[in-house]
Structure formats: structure tokens, C-alpha cells
Amino acid sequence: MPAEEAYILSPTDVSNIRSYVQRKYAAMPHDQRAEIVADAVKRIIHKQLPQFGIALRHGVTEMLIRTSVLEKQRPVRAEDIFEACLSLDRSDSDVYDPLHDWVEQQLAISCEKPLMQRLMDELQITEEQSGTLMKDAENGILAQLKARLAAEGIVGGKAQGSQGQAQLISMPHSGWRRHFASSTRWKSAIYLFLSFCLITATLLYGWSLGRPSTNKLQPPAAILPAKPIPLQIDGLPAELRYHEIDQKRLIQFLQSKSSILAEQPYFGAILTAAESFDIHPVILFAITGQEQGFVPTSNKRHKEIANNPFNVFHSWQEFNTNIKQSAEIAARTVYHLSLDRPDEIDSFKWINRKYAEDPKWSDGVRSIFYTILSYLDDPKKP
Numbered sequence: 001m002p003a004e005e006a007y008i009l010s011p012t013d014v015s016n017i018r019s020y021v022q023r024k025y026a027a028m029p030h031d032q033r034a035e036i037v038a039d040a041v042k043r044i045i046h047k048q049l050p051q052f053g054i055a056l057r058h059g060v061t062e063m064l065i066r067t068s069v070l071e072k073q074r075p076v077r078a079e080d081i082f083e084a085c086l087s088l089d090r091s092d093s094d095v096y097d098p099l100h101d102w103v104e105q106q107l108a109i110s111c112e113k114p115l116m117q118r119l120m121d122e123l124q125i126t127e128e129q130s131g132t133l134m135k136d137a138e139n140g141i142l143a144q145l146k147a148r149l150a151a152e153g154i155v156g157g158k159a160q161g162s163q164g165q166a167q168l169i170s171m172p173h174s175g176w177r178r179h180f181a182s183s184t185r186w187k188s189a190i191y192l193f194l195s196f197c198l199i200t201a202t203l204l205y206g207w208s209l210g211r212p213s214t215n216k217l218q219p220p221a222a223i224l225p226a227k228p229i230p231l232q233i234d235g236l237p238a239e240l241r242y243h244e245i246d247q248k249r250l251i252q253f254l255q256s257k258s259s260i261l262a263e264q265p266y267f268g269a270i271l272t273a274a275e276s277f278d279i280h281p282v283i284l285f286a287i288t289g290q291e292q293g294f295v296p297t298s299n300k301r302h303k304e305i306a307n308n309p310f311n312v313f314h315s316w317q318e319f320n321t322n323i324k325q326s327a328e329i330a331a332r333t334v335y336h337l338s339l340d341r342p343d344e345i346d347s348f349k350w351i352n353r354k355y356a357e358d359p360k361w362s363d364g365v366r367s368i369f370y371t372i373l374s375y376l377d378d379p380k381k382p
Contacts, residue, residue: 017041041065045076050085050102053094055242058278060084062238078106079140086124086141090117107146111154119148235338240347242278247271249376250285259294260306261285266323273327277335282376284310284330286368290361292316 018037025033045061052060063084064076082103090096100113123145149155247267254262261267270288274281288294288309295306305316306323310330313319319326334351341350348369352362375381 048078049081050098052098053244054275055244056088056095058242059238060088062241079142082106082142082145083140086120086127090120103142103145106142107149109146109149109154111149115152115154116149119145119152123148235335235341236279236347240280240283240338242275243280245281246376249379250282250372253372253375254285254294257289257294258296258298260297260302261288261295261309266306266309269323270327273324273331276328277331279331279334280369282369282372283334283365284327286365286372287330287334289368289372290364 017040021033021036021040025036042061042065045064046057049057049060060081064080067080067084085095085099085102088095088099090099096113096117100111100116103116104110123141127141251262251267254267261270270284271281273279274284285294291311292305292309295302295309299305304320307320308316308326309323310326312326312329312333333355337351337354338347341347346362346366348362348366352359352365355361
């Protein structure tokens with residue numbers, strides 16, 4: 001990779017982060033260490049994306065980790081971010097406006113939104129027809145957009161250094177980075193510095209989880225064969241991760257079941273827990289449907305049941321807490337049970353193996369999940 005092609009994350013960086021966490025927090029369970037690594041990787045990429053809504057940023061982050069870091073085993077660059085965003089629905093102002101601002105920042109230009117939208121459309125059509133994308137910074141898809149903008153008279157106001165500099169992810173201290181990048185003999189030093197920054201960020205995050213015993217640290221060579229992180233990152237498929245939903249329609253659905261969960265604080269607490277753990281909120285409501293029939297108010301003890309409609313820790317009778325805590329536990333449980341899922345295994349069945357003793361539990365939750373989605377998508381249903 002040319003010295004000019006700076007990056008924000010590479011497979012080597014991920015390996016360095018994993019090795020550091022395994023050494024520093026050897027006393028922690030494997031799952032907790034994997035969460036630290038995955039969270040550090042996501043945070044690094046997440047901060048470089050356009051200012052989309054949180055759910056969309058999560059989705060783009062997961063896509064970049066899967067395609068660039070895991071599948072292609074190469075660094076994540078501005079080219080990759082732009083390529084991923086180009087496939088989004090740009091007719092939505094919540095998508096296009098942040099993308100437009102991000103491109104302006106990356107290319108150091110100022111361009112009217114309609115013009116850039118037209119050029120993006122033309123560029124996307126050209127790339128779809130060719131069936132291939134250029135992968136280097138000088139000829140990549142972001143560089144092609146820059147060339148089209150230049151043809152329209154839109155030229156960056158910043159002084160141009162070596163070719164490809166406009167395509168780089170914005171990083172601090174760009175002045176000395178350009179000076180170093182001018183000589184390939186500094187490439188290794190730059191890579192080491194970026195890795196150091198990543199490790200430092202991970203350390204700060206790890207401190208918030210508590211310091212493990214220093215007497216149990218192990219040498220890195222004994223830890224390196226530990227499980228890789230891809231499966232921890234790809235627990236639930238994209239369609240089961242957090243999505244914004246029509247809350248009014250969902251409340252109507254719950255009211256049709258005479259459910260107390262349509263009321264506050266129950267409804268809001270479940271939505272918040274789902275977003276916190278990147279889980280589709282309808283999954284949690286579907287679990288309440290399977291476990292407690294959505295807690296109808298006709299049940300004399302409905303207010304007690306509503307404290308734990310997921311039956312976490314066996315049942316609502318044994319663990320009668322409050323809806324905020326039980327929703328968080330249920331969401332965390334679904335998140336953890338979705339990890340390490342083989343591609344050929346259905347997500348609901350994979351969660352079923354430890355969430356419930358009934359082997360048909362997953363069939364019920366899946367059926368309720370898609371029933372609710374169908375209701376949300378059809379405004380004509382009563």
C-alpha cells in the first residue's frame with residue numbers, strides 16, 4: 001500500500017488490539033475480552049462515518065468490518081466508506097445530507113447538494129454497468145467523484161500535496177503526516193504510531209470495566225491462538241439488528257392484545273434496551289408474546305408480570321424486578337446467545353438453545369416476530 005494511502009483500521013491493527021487486550025485482561029472471561037476488542041474496533045470506524053442516525057451508522061460499521069477487515073483483509077479507507085454509503089437510499093435527506101457534508105470534508109470542497117447528488121447518481125450507474133470498482137486511492141470511486149466535480153468547476157480550496165491525499169481519512173496533525181508520507185521509509189513509523197493510538201483507546205475503555213488481577217497476566221504467546229472476533233461481531237444478521245420502527249403502529253398492535261406493554265414505562269424501556277444492544281425491538285416484544293401473551297390487562301397480576309415479561313432468571317415470580325432491568329437483561333442475553341452462530345443455523349434456534357428449555361420456543365418467537373412486522377408494514381390492518 002502506498003505511503004499516501006493512510007487508513008483508519010487494518011487487520012493488523014485488529015490483531016494488535018486483540019493481543020493487547022488478551023495480555024492486559026487475561027483474568028477476564030473470553031466473552032468479556034472479545035466485547036472489549038469488538039467495541040474498540042467499532043468505535044474507531046464509527047467516529048469516521050458521516051453523521052447518520054445511530055442505527056444506520058451501526059449498519060455501515062458492521063458492513064465495513066465484514067467486507068474490508070474480515071473478508072478482504074485490508075485497511076478501511078475513505079474509499080470503502082464512500083462505496084458503502086453510495087448504496088444507501090440517498091433520496092432520504094437523513095442519509096444524503098450527512099453524506100454530502102462528509103464528502104465535502106473529505107475532498108475539501110464546497111458543492112451544492114443537487115449537483116453532488118446528480119454526480120453520485122451518474123457515478124453509481126457507471127460503476128454498476130462496469131461491474132467493478134477501482135481499489136486504489138488514485139483511481140477509486142471517491143477519486144472519480146472528485147474528478148467529476150473538478151469537471152464541473154468544483155475544486156478543493158486546500159493546497160494539493162501528493163496524489164490521493166484528498167481521499168484519505170481525516171486524522172490529527174495532517175501537516176506532519178504529509179511530511180512523513182513523502183518518504184516511504186517513514187511508513188513503518190506511521191503504522192506503529194497508529195497502532196499505538198488504537199491500543200491507547202482500548203486501554204482507556206478497558207479501565208472502565210475494572211482492573212483485573214496483575215498476578216494472572218499471561219504472556220501473549222500463550223493467548224494468541226484464542227478465538228478470532230468475527231463471530232462476536234456478526235452475532236445477529238442485519239435484519240435482526242436495531243431498526244427504527246413505526247412506534248404508533250406497534251402500540252396499536254399491543255393494544256389489540258390488551259397489552260399493558262403498550263403503556264409507559266414498559267414500551268419505552270423495551271425500545272431503549274433494544275437500541276442499547278443493537279437488537280431489533282420487535283424481537284423483545286415477540287419474546288414477551290411467547291412468554292406471557294404480551295401481558296394482557298385482563299390478567300389480575302398483569303402489573304407484576306409486566307415487571308419481567310421476558311421471564312429472565314426462570315420466571316417473573318422468581319425474579320420480580322422492574323421493566324427497565326428485565327428488558328436490559330433480556331436484551332443482553334439475546335445479544336450474548338447470538339454470538340458464535342454458524343451461518344447455516346437460524347438465529348432464533350441458536351438463541352433458543354439456552355434461553356428456553358422448550359425446543360419449539362424459537363418457532364413461536366419467530367412466528368410472532370414476523371406477524372408483528374407484517375402488521376407494521378400494512379397500515380390497513382386493524
